[in-house]
Amino acid sequence: MFQSHFSVIILLAWRGLKQHAFSSFVAAFTISMAGGLFLSTWKIKEEAQKAFVNSSGGFDAVLGARGSKLQLILNAMFHLEASPGNLSWEQYELIRDTRGVKEAYPIAVGDNYHGYRLVGTLPELFQQHEWKTGRKYEVQGGGRIFSADAKEALVGDFVARKLGLSVRSKFHPYHGLDFDEKKRHEDTYVVVGVLEPTGTPADKVIWIPIKGIQKMEGHDPAAAQSVSAVLLVLRGAAGFQLDMKYNKQGNQATLAWPVAATLASFFDKLSWFEDILALVAFFVALVGALIVFATLRTVMHEKKREYAILRCLGASRLVVTCVVLAQSLLLSLTGALGAYLAYGGIGFTAAHLIREQTGVVMDPWSLDLGYLAFFPIVIVLGFVSGLIPALQAYRSSLSENLSPKS
Amino acid sequence: MSFLEVRCLKKSFPSPEGGKTLVVDVDKFSLQFGTQSGMKGESGSGKTTFLHLVAGILKPDQGEILLDGREVSKLSESARDRLRAESIGYVFQSFNLLQGFTCLENVLLASSFAGQVKKPWAKELLDRVGLSQRMHYYPRQLSIGQQQRVAVARALANRPKLVLADEPTGNLDPKNGQKALSLLKELCRENGSALLLVSHEVKVIDAFEHQLRWEDVNQVPSSTIEE
Numbered sequence: 001m002f003q004s005h006f007s008v009i010i011l012l013a014w015r016g017l018k019q020h021a022f023s024s025f026v027a028a029f030t031i032s033m034a035g036g037l038f039l040s041t042w043k044i045k046e047e048a049q050k051a052f053v054n055s056s057g058g059f060d061a062v063l064g065a066r067g068s069k070l071q072l073i074l075n076a077m078f079h080l081e082a083s084p085g086n087l088s089w090e091q092y093e094l095i096r097d098t099r100g101v102k103e104a105y106p107i108a109v110g111d112n113y114h115g116y117r118l119v120g121t122l123p124e125l126f127q128q129h130e131w132k133t134g135r136k137y138e139v140q141g142g143g144r145i146f147s148a149d150a151k152e153a154l155v156g157d158f159v160a161r162k163l164g165l166s167v168r169s170k171f172h173p174y175h176g177l178d179f180d181e182k183k184r185h186e187d188t189y190v191v192v193g194v195l196e197p198t199g200t201p202a203d204k205v206i207w208i209p210i211k212g213i214q215k216m217e218g219h220d221p222a223a224a225q226s227v228s229a230v231l232l233v234l235r236g237a238a239g240f241q242l243d244m245k246y247n248k249q250g251n252q253a254t255l256a257w258p259v260a261a262t263l264a265s266f267f268d269k270l271s272w273f274e275d276i277l278a279l280v281a282f283f284v285a286l287v288g289a290l291i292v293f294a295t296l297r298t299v300m301h302e303k304k305r306e307y308a309i310l311r312c313l314g315a316s317r318l319v320v321t322c323v324v325l326a327q328s329l330l331l332s333l334t335g336a337l338g339a340y341l342a343y344g345g346i347g348f349t350a351a352h353l354i355r356e357q358t359g360v361v362m363d364p365w366s367l368d369l370g371y372l373a374f375f376p377i378v379i380v381l382g383f384v385s386g387l388i389p390a391l392q393a394y395r396s397s398l399s400e401n402l403s404p405k406s
Numbered sequence: 407m408s409f410l411e412v413r414c415l416k417k418s419f420p421s422p423e424g425g426k427t428l429v430v431d432v433d434k435f436s437l438q439f440g441t442q443s444g445m446k447g448e449s450g451s452g453k454t455t456f457l458h459l460v461a462g463i464l465k466p467d468q469g470e471i472l473l474d475g476r477e478v479s480k481l482s483e484s485a486r487d488r489l490r491a492e493s494i495g496y497v498f499q500s501f502n503l504l505q506g507f508t509c510l511e512n513v514l515l516a517s518s519f520a521g522q523v524k525k526p527w528a529k530e531l532l533d534r535v536g537l538s539q540r541m542h543y544y545p546r547q548l549s550i551g552q553q554q555r556v557a558v559a560r561a562l563a564n565r566p567k568l569v570l571a572d573e574p575t576g577n578l579d580p581k582n583g584q585k586a587l588s589l590l591k592e593l594c595r596e597n598g599s600a601l602l603l604v605s606h607e608v609k610v611i612d613a614f615e616h617q618l619r620w621e622d623v624n625q626v627p628s629s630t631i632e633e
Contacts, residue, residue: 002511002518015506309502312463314491314519314564316484399464 009319012310013326020299024331027295030288031335035378036342037281043343043364043371044350045274049267051354051362052078053260055200057231058131061239061257063087063095063246064229069256070266076107076229077259078201078358079117082177083109086226087253095230100238103129106227108213113171115179116159118206120213123148129233131198143167143193146209153189154207157197158359165191165206173208175218186217199361289385292331296389300324307393308401317394324390325383332382336375408436408472409600410460410568415469417455429455431625432469437568442591442601444611447620453604456624457570460602461494462486474567491519495561495599497590499573501553503545509556510541516563531559535589551582558590562597569594571603575610587613 001007017024056077064072065085074081089106096104108120126137126145139145139154146152155165165171169191175183189208197203214224234242239257246255256262300307307320347364354362412435418426429452437443447453458464460471462478463486471478474493481489490496495516503512513528532541535555537548545553554574561569571590575583587603587610594601603610604620611617621627 002514002523005518008515008518019506305502306504309504310515310519311487312461312490312496312502313516313560314487314494316487316519318484319519399458402458402463 005319009322009326012323013330016299016303016323017327017330020295020302023295023298027288027291027331028334028338030284030291031332031378031382032338032342034281034284034288035336035339035374036346037277037284039339039343039371039374040346040350041274041277041281044347044362045267045270047347047362047364047366048350048354048360049263050366051360052263052267052358055358055360056259057198057200057202058129058133058233059231060234060259061232061242061255062229062259063091063232063242063253063255066251066254069254069262072229072254072256073259073262074266075109076231076256078360079109079119079205080358083228084254086223086228087230089225089227091253092227092230095232095242098238098242100235100241101232102235103231103233105129105231106210107229107231108210108226109177109228110213110219111173111175111185111216112177112179113173113206114163116163116204116206117177118153118173118208118213120208120210122210125231126154126195126207131200131202135198137198137202138196139193140196143191146192146207148209149211150209151187151189151212152192152208154193154195155191156195156203156205156207156359158203158355159206160191160194165194167191167193173216175216187212199359201359204359285381288335289381292328292335292382292385293388295331296324296328296386297392299327300389300393304396304401307396308398311398312402320396321390321394324393325386328382328386328390329379332379332385335382336378339374339378409439409441409474410435410437410602411470411472412436412460413470413472415456415459415471416467417452417459417464418467428626430459430466432456432623433625435623437600437602439567440595440598440600441616442594442614443603443616443618444614445602445604445618445620445623446608446611447604447606447624449606451620452624452626453620454572456620457496457572457602457604460568461496461570462489487519492564493567495564495566495569497554497557497561497569497571497574499576501545501557501577503553503556503560505545508542508544509537509548509559512545512556513560513563516560520564522564527565528559528563531562531593532556534593535559549582551578551585554578554582554586555589558586558593561590562593562599565597566599569599569601571601573605574603575605575607580609583607583610 001011062072062076064076065087067084071081071084075083092106095101105121105125109117111118123145130136146154170188172188173185174180175185242255243257246253310320351362351364354360412432415430415432417430418428421427459466466479507515509532510528513531514523517523532538535558537552537555540548574590575587578586605611
């Protein structure tokens with residue numbers, strides 16, 4: 001421990017901070033909070049955006065009633081928001097048979113079960129569609145996909161766990177997208193399968209045959225031949241052609257394409273909130289740096305005599321200066337590690353909330369350059385905060401602090 | 407040849423009135439290898455300043471301090487730091503132990519700056535001053551007398567050629583003072599270190615064969631300094 005100057009410096013720095021444990025803790029804690037906030041504001045938005053884009057369920061576009069593309073995507077892919085309107089069955093058949101459309105699945109919404117959405121669609125969605133390259137939907141052991149004409153349901157993994165549904169469970173759907181126990185339908189559905197988890201919004205849905213929604217007791221008979229939206233997988237440049245046809249020249253329907261760009265515009269709308277958080281985080285970081293500075297100045301001031309004693313024992317100015325700098329590095333190192341922990345807590349909570357609300361699985365732990373660069377940045381900032389106290393230690397007079405004038 | 411030689415040494419400090427107060431004016435002073443000298447002087451008469459000048463803590467206004475053949479005042483600050491680390495041990499009146507470190511660590515620290523850390527020697531020193539059972543105690547857990555004994559052990563940690571002791575018994579009761587003094591003299595003798603001790607106490611100085619009066623060494627009357 002005492003064999004090298006380096007180990008002596010680290011020991012002196014550590015013991016110095018230990019003697020001022022409370023101030024040191026406050027300084028490191030403030031850095032942790034500031035750093036955690038910084039990481040959170042930046043990484044969570046980025047990861048959430050990435051997670052949403054990756055959770056499009058293998059679809060390239062959505063065709064729906066004339067209106068907002070974002071609302072269409074949120075409604076049809078993420079099962080959020082209300083449907084902007086309906087398309088006729090003929091419109092579905094028309095796009096299905098259009099050249100360049102590889103897959104087309106109509107969906108119908110309008111009912112729920114204890115707040116979880118019932119989505120009507122075709123059984124082919126679960127037989128043919130790849131929700132991720134090379135991955136088709138799978139049904140958990142003992143289950144199967146619903147029949148197109150039966151009152152059967154295929155339940156997403158998340159809903160099954162939340163509501164305790166399993167194969168052979170029976171339930172009555174409720175009218176509307178929000179749960180209201182007075183709006184119970186008389187139809188009885190039987191769960192025939194539970195989907196394997198996908199980490200996409202499909203996990204949060206109770207899937208039933210599209211005819212089930214269209215012909216549910218109490219629904220408007222006029223809606224029996226309509227669909228809420230059509231989920232599309234496209235070939236080649238079909239997106240451009242369909243965009244031209246539906247969005248620029250037509251006025252009957254809206255094609256939400258490309259999905260990633262529409263989602264990016266959604267996140268751009270939240271950028272003001274991100275800016276506010278970044279500003280808050282900046283000021284917290286500033287306060288953190290000032291606290292490190294104040295802590296080291298206090299430690300330095302209170303240890304002037306101790307440093308003078310060390311000098312008297314033969315420690316050089318450089319050693320004493322390095323002790324102060326090492327203290328700033330130790331504080332910032334602890335703060336940076338704490339920041340990752342704080343971010344871990346915030347990130348975990350955010351990922352949990354996003355999963356609960358949308359079914360989208362976010363990975364807050366993914367490594368990237370910025371995430372890794374954060375660590376040395378905090379260390380450098382801590383080092384800079386320690387420069388002035390270190391300089392004061394360097395310049396402090398040995399003889400004056402030993403009070404020799406006698 | 408003398409181990410320590412001081413010639414025409416002067417040191418003054420700024421006075422509150424804006425002028426300068428001469429504190430040390432030593433025409434000639436010397437100390438032989440391995441000798442032990444006790445120097446008596448009144449409190450506030452400049453003895454500590456003289457020790458600080460010898461240790462290279464302060465730079466003189468003029469004059470020469472030759473320590474083991476090296477002119478201390480002409481050395482750079484880092485060279486003076488090295489000199490203290492390698493060749494000088496210092497015992498303070500108020501012990502000046504580092505409170506965040508155990509007895510053993512205090513002793514080890516003193517030798518670390520010279521790059522000659524020897525744990526067995528540090529333990530032996532603490533054993534010699536009767537603290538082998540309290541090596542891992544912190545200073546606040548020790549009595550005043552025990553703290554000064556740690557300070558004595560620390561002063562010898564780097565096997566110095568010169569030990570400077572500034573009123574080492576000033577804060578101790580007579581019994582503990584006598585014990586600390588005996589240990590200091592004994593350890594210096596065993597180690598071959600020269601010892602220069604300054605004190606205002608007659609009893610302390612009487613323990614030395616070689617005795618000096620600060621008034622005879624310093625040409626500045628103490629009344630002038632106090633003014």
